[in-house]
Amino acid sequence: MFALRHYGHKPNVKIFKPHLEKSISLPEVVIYGLGIIFGAGIYALIAEAVGIAGNSVWISFVIGAFVASFTGLSYCELSSMFPKCAAEYTYVKHAFNSRLIGFMIGWLALFAALFGISAVSIGFGGYFAEIFGTPIALNAICLIAALSIVNFLGIKDSAKLNLLLTGITVFGLVAVIFAGIPFLGSVDYFAHPNPDAGFFSWINSIAVAASLIFFAYIGFEDIANISEETKHAKSVIPKAILVCIIFSTLIYVLFSLSVVSILPWQQLSESTAPVALVAVKAFGPDAFLVFSLIALAATASTVLTLLVAVSRALYGISHDHSMPGIIAKIHSKTKTPYVAIAITSTAAMLFALAGSLEEVAFIAIFGIFSVFLMVNLSAIVLRYVLPEEKRVFRIPGSIGKMPIIPLFGVLSSAFMLSRIDPNAAVYGIIAISLGVPAYFLLAKRDNHNKAGKKQTPEKKAKN
Numbered sequence: 001m002f003a004l005r006h007y008g009h010k011p012n013v014k015i016f017k018p019h020l021e022k023s024i025s026l027p028e029v030v031i032y033g034l035g036i037i038f039g040a041g042i043y044a045l046i047a048e049a050v051g052i053a054g055n056s057v058w059i060s061f062v063i064g065a066f067v068a069s070f071t072g073l074s075y076c077e078l079s080s081m082f083p084k085c086a087a088e089y090t091y092v093k094h095a096f097n098s099r100l101i102g103f104m105i106g107w108l109a110l111f112a113a114l115f116g117i118s119a120v121s122i123g124f125g126g127y128f129a130e131i132f133g134t135p136i137a138l139n140a141i142c143l144i145a146a147l148s149i150v151n152f153l154g155i156k157d158s159a160k161l162n163l164l165l166t167g168i169t170v171f172g173l174v175a176v177i178f179a180g181i182p183f184l185g186s187v188d189y190f191a192h193p194n195p196d197a198g199f200f201s202w203i204n205s206i207a208v209a210a211s212l213i214f215f216a217y218i219g220f221e222d223i224a225n226i227s228e229e230t231k232h233a234k235s236v237i238p239k240a241i242l243v244c245i246i247f248s249t250l251i252y253v254l255f256s257l258s259v260v261s262i263l264p265w266q267q268l269s270e271s272t273a274p275v276a277l278v279a280v281k282a283f284g285p286d287a288f289l290v291f292s293l294i295a296l297a298a299t300a301s302t303v304l305t306l307l308v309a310v311s312r313a314l315y316g317i318s319h320d321h322s323m324p325g326i327i328a329k330i331h332s333k334t335k336t337p338y339v340a341i342a343i344t345s346t347a348a349m350l351f352a353l354a355g356s357l358e359e360v361a362f363i364a365i366f367g368i369f370s371v372f373l374m375v376n377l378s379a380i381v382l383r384y385v386l387p388e389e390k391r392v393f394r395i396p397g398s399i400g401k402m403p404i405i406p407l408f409g410v411l412s413s414a415f416m417l418s419r420i421d422p423n424a425a426v427y428g429i430i431a432i433s434l435g436v437p438a439y440f441l442l443a444k445r446d447n448h449n450k451a452g453k454k455q456t457p458e459k460k461a462k463n
Contacts, residue, residue, distance in 0.1 A: 020085070020155075020228045020229050020312075021155070021335045022228070022230060022231050022233075023155060023229060023231070024155060024156070024229055025231050026236045028163070029223060029240040030240045030243050030244060031162060031163050032240075033219050033220055033222070033223045033240055033243075033244035033305075034166050034169075034170070034219070034244055035162040035169070035304065036219025036222055036302045036305040036306055037216065037217060037218070037219035038166065038169045038170065038248065038251070038298055038301070038302070042173060042216065042252065042275065042298070045119075046256070046274050046275065047270070047271050047272075048269070048361070050260065050265045051193075051265075052209040053205050053206050053208075053209035054192060055187050055190070055191045056190055056191065056206055057213070057260060058189060058256040058260075059190075059206050060206050060207075060209035060212075061210075061249070061252045061253050061256050063206070063207070064210050064216065064217050065249040067210075067409075067413070070406070070408045070409035071372045071409045071413065072221075072241050072245045073409075074375050074376045074405070075087070075221055075223075075224055075238075075375065076241050076242060076395070077238070077379055077394060078379055079224040079233070079238055079241070079393075080234045080235070080394075081391055081392075082094065083230070083233035083234050083237060084227055084228060085312040085315055085316030086225065086313045086315070086316025086317045086320065087224035087225050087227070088106055088375055089102045089106030089313070089316065089317050089320070090102065090316070092106075092378050094378070094382065094386070095377070095379075096378070096381065097385070099322055100439055102322070104432065104435045104436070104439070105370075106317050107431075107435035107438060107439070108371055108428070108432055108435065109313065109368075109371045110310060110313060110314065111367050111431040112363075112364045112365075112367025112368045112370075112371060113306055113367075114347050114348055114351050115360050115363045115364035116215070116361075116364040116368075117310065117351070117352075118140070118348060118351035118352040119215070119360040119361040119364055120299050120302045121139075121141075121303050121348070121352050122137075122360060124296060125139035126272040126273060127273050127276070127295045127296050127299065130272060130273045130292055131292050137353055143299075143300060144307070144345055145345065147304045147307055148307055151311060151336065151341050151344075152331070152336055152338055153334055153336070155226070155229045155308065158304060164297075165297045165301035168297040168298070169298035169301055170251075171294070172275070172291060172294035172297075173251055176262075176275065176278060176279065177251070177255055177258050179279075180262050180282070181258075183261035183262050184257065189257065189260070193265065207419045210416070211365060211369075211416045211419040212362065212365065214365060214368070214416060215361050215364060215365050215368075216248075218368055219244065219302070220245050221241075221368075221372070222305065222306065222309035223237055223244065225312045225313050225316070226308065226309065226312055228312070235393070259275070259278045262281050263281050273288075273292055273295065275291055275294075276289075307345065310344045311336075311337055311340040311341045311343075311344045312337065312340070326339055327339050327340050362421045362424035363424045365416075365424070366424045366427070366428035367428050369416050369417045370428065370432075372409065372413045373413040373414060375409075376410045376413060377406070379409075380402065380407065383398075383402070384401055
């Protein structure tokens with residue numbers, strides 16, 4: 001509620017207690033971010049991306065990195081101004097002085113993240129099925145259930161498990177990168193998967209793969225959603241975002257060059273356990289099981305950290321009275337938003353049954369790019385609306401009050417949206433449409449339960 005002071009309002013509702021605990025520092029936040037980033041893209045989507053762009057997939061990773069950096073810098077500035085859960089909701093609400101618009105973007109971000117959880121859990125299910133032969137959907141649901149328990153136990157326990165899983169993930173990626181060194185130069189890294197299609201078709205395939213690959217970079221934005229559990233969040237969160245983007249970009253480009261050098265892209269694109277298949281070619285048959293287990297650790301790490309992020313975003317929106325107050329309840333012992341965690345895990349399990357990995361990923365990406373467009377726009381608007389607000393991190397490069405990098409973020413997000421599968425866009429638009437009645441239903445219900453407290457016409461307009 002601290003934000004309302006900028007518009008002359010005073011909080012008229014008691015804050016829910018107890019609060020989330022500030023218990024994690026910069027290294028833990030960085031590991032948290034990397035845990036989401038690495039598991040999502042490399043181990044779950046590399047086969048689909050290679051199937052679209054072929055040997056040129058590394059260019060798609062570079063494009064994804066540029067787009068991520070534009071938006072990442074906007075998150076850096078905004079998180080240094082407003083270190084709150086439900087980050088996107090908070091930024092947009094302040095920029096446009098509208099709780100409704102903020103809710104719509106927060107709602108869309110929740111949908112995108114839930115589909116993200118589902119996509120990565122399906123990726124986990126594929127690797128698990130290769131080892132044990134169990135159904136992919138069942139594997140995904142069991143993973144979500146188990147990690148939701150870890151989420152409930154507390155941010156420190158989640159961070160410890162994530163540290164272990166992320167360490168295993170990075171080890172696997174680095175091992176494949178080194179294994180690919182002898183193979184470098186063995187293929188044409190600018191080859192089109194369909195040589196007869198022409199130059200513009202090649203460019204389009206790279207752009208489409210980049211829109212899918214951007215899923216590999218999601219995670220840096222979710223760092224902002226644990227601000228209220230981070231020590232010195234105004235300075236730590238921006239640093240963590242920058243470190244995660246730079247480190248993940250380096251690893252991704254090297255890894256993508258290695259995998260297409262080690263294994264023909266056609267063979268790679270057809271595998272449900274692509275990284276394990278690459279490892280077999282590089283290290284021998286025994287590597288399949290080892291790298292399948294590493295992939296399980298990677299995807300599990302991403303699911304865990306996304307579950308944490310979504311539950312905190314739900315908590316933040318509810319805490320700001322745009323959803324029923326019960327969602328913001330904190331468990332007295334674990335200091336976690338247990339109602340939000342229960343809702344998140346249940347929805348993620350249902351979404352895991354929604355379709356194939358690629359379909360679910362594209363739906364998530366549509367939501368993510370839509371949210372990123374609005375976050376970048378918010379960074380621009382806030383330079384005019386709240387020019388004097390303290391920014392611990394400030395985006396470099398401006399013309400007058402206009403920051404240039406967020407403008408590139410708006411344009412690049414709009415371009416990437418144009419590359420998305422039309423079916424995914426339809427589902428995304430449906431999700432946005434559901435947000436309007438959800439806002440009036442949920443927010444009014446919350447207001448109705450506030451012991452008959454009445455709002456002034458000014459405050460009603462504000463809400």
